[in-house]
Amino acid sequence: MSNFNNQVLASMLYKYFSSTPKIFNIKALILVLIISSAPVFGAELDRELILKSGFIYNFSRFGKWESGLINQDGFTICSPDKAFTEVAKITFYEKQVKRLPVVIEKIDVNNDLNKCNVVFVTKKYYLDWKNRVNQLGRRQVMLIGENKGFILLGGHINFFILSGKIRFEVSVSNLKKSGLKLSSKVLRLGKIHGENSHE
């Protein structure tokens, strides 16, 4: 069943409810449920990405770039994943970071990252990233990922999920090497990479 048919059914049902006081017609409702219950995944924004974009907003607010972000017109958050950039455009709408308007850029992993202040590498693009990472150098770009091993590849912050909630690990040493710092407000909530780590 397509999205369109779902909407038509929803509209019919809405009219039905609007026009009749007999609102407890269970048979009708179950029928509609069965007819319209085929998967329509992706019909709404990905909640996990929405939350992660919120975290990235906070990492940006509470991060410190040694260069001081001088001569910039905007604060640029990049990702190769269009699904994320679409979500981020909504999350960051009219938001400012370091008194700069936020710019969301969909980038190609192989392109120059210099225009980015933050890069988020989703699982989908992790392998591309892994192949590219040695050519990156140590620019002042906050690197955020969501894959095991991201920190070992020089990443700064890595998301993981625990009991249905988003958590993150931070590599303070990688941040330092890149000329970046994170406020203790963020660090106290994250897991510091290397603590109790056998890797």
Next chain:
Amino acid sequence: MLQTQSYHRWGVSFIIGLLTLVKVVEANDVDLELESLMNADVQVTSAMKRSQPISNTASSIYVLSNKDLLNAGVQSIPQALSLVPGMQVRQIDNNQWAITTRFAGGRYSSSLLVLIDGQSVYNPSFAGVYWENIDVPIQDVERIEVIRGQTGTLWGVNASNGVVNVITKNSIDTRTGYANIAAGSEQEYNMNFRYGDSIGNQGSYRVYSHHLEGEKASQGFFPTNDTVQLNSIGMRADYAFDDDITLFAKWNVLNSRMGQTTRRVNTATRINNSYNESVERNKIDFLVRFEERLSKNSNHMVQLSANKETGDQEFLGEEFNAVDFEYQINTLVGEHQIDMGAYYRYNDIKLDSVDYIMDFGESNKLEHYGGFFQAQLNIVPDTFHIVLGNMSAHNDFTGWENQPSFRAIYKFSPKQTLWFNASKAARVPSYLEHNIKLQVSGSKVKDFVNTGNPLIDNYVLATYLRGNPNIEAEKTVSYEVGYRLAQEDYSFDLSIYNTSSDNTLTYSPAVDPNALNSVMAALLAGNAPLALSVLQSTPVNFDLASLATLNVTGVDAVLSWDISPKLNTELSYTITKLDYDLPSGHIVAISRNSTLIQAMAKFNIMLPHNQSLNINVKSESGDTYKTGDIFTTDIGWRWKIKPNVMLSVNAWNLLSSDSYEYLNSNELHTSPTKVEKSVTASLYVEF
């Protein structure tokens, strides 16, 4: 009533005065977003039934965050619940509580379900909660969700008045050392300790302990003996095998020794006497849960929990064992949300029969099982959805009980929601109501017949409160309509409800009429000794029956207002009206016809130099608890001396005289004492 009006006037004047005194300072940026994100669930569904934004919920729901609890200086779950508008929280004495919502609370209330991390903590003998033995470290509570009104479709039988869901923090968020030491006028000491750390790269744990010793009240209905002594230790561990599979396990061991003024019948005189005793309880709880994310749109969980509890006091021994198994799957199918689940619960109840409590139950092993299905149909996405569901639950006393519900939510703007809720629920008789015979303080012959012979008329008959294996489940139908408005700096939440119940519990006193006729005949024949011997074998039986109807009507209104970033307030007003319809000769077993009006005002004020102040004022008028009107004022001051060190001073019940909050003293082992002013100083250190 005049006194209440005076209190209201005083309260309003106080609030206005306070508002004018407070210096409202412009805010700096306050990082609230990150904390909220840490608490947000990745999926719309979660193992704890379904987690949703409050704005999408067709129920009267209120959430206390960890910050709310710490701001108010709360030290126990009952104290926390006293912050919830519409919750009736009455302190019986220094360790016992009567707590409910949309009804009248009692020491043995059984229609408010209490869950800690999804584990039901009710006592299977009376299907209620010994609140004094619910021991959850407040510093590790993530939030307390309170649903007012019936929620049987999701939560099963005995949730007909509401649900209290205490959710503790994931141990990954408590990987520090923590100590909290408090002392005050009612508490000799109250100490909490916690240590948490990581388990490799994928897990974490915390261990904690709590030690409390409190003093008895100085005035009571009977000589006071309500001392408190409690020690507990526990552990929680969380482990993520990967991003999709997580394990959560916890255990808790508790020992408490509560002073109690026991009124127990002397079987020789057949009259109650008071004894100062103590009750020792030992409790072990265990829970393990696996959650798996099956896809972006669905997850499922399986949970096993168990608890064992013993209670020892002079002449009475209790032992309860419970094992719970639960499975649940939540999924999104297209635009629709589907929740399904099943549960099984095994209870083993042992009561050592004593001369005044007799257990005539055929079996002390009880089984409950059932399943639920709920579908949320998004008719017009983000605007109009309906929720249909049913819980079918089986119990050993009344068989299958169905609890269907229909809910509708209409968001007529992004910030305004109108909702409607119609549901049926059942309250299953408890083991005590079904199987127990209790000898209570005797009735005199003249309560039933006047013979003219003072010796006979004043003779005290042996009197029993008898459970009844034939009582039926209380069936409740509830209709509720609500409105929510959420603006940037204020929100308003209103719900109006009507709940009507059949098969509500009553009892009626009965004496064998033939025995009374024999007494009269013996007296007419001038044979008083024969009349006395007949009376010695003539009991009065108060038999429980399920014959009343109860209508509860009410309103809950809550206005939250962030007046400035440094001052926020919450004002609430609730009405609960109970109206019974009884057969002739019957007495209501729980509560009475009454109207309770609760008004509450809460203020949180940020002060310079990392200090803050909270003021909670509450007034309750009405005679539901036979106490008349009550008025309480609690004030707390906190000073964050360093990022990891905080000092607080809390004054409870500050501006009113010592008074009873509960006077239904005819309950077993319940002897109310006056709630007194008290002051507590606490030091919190995180390391």
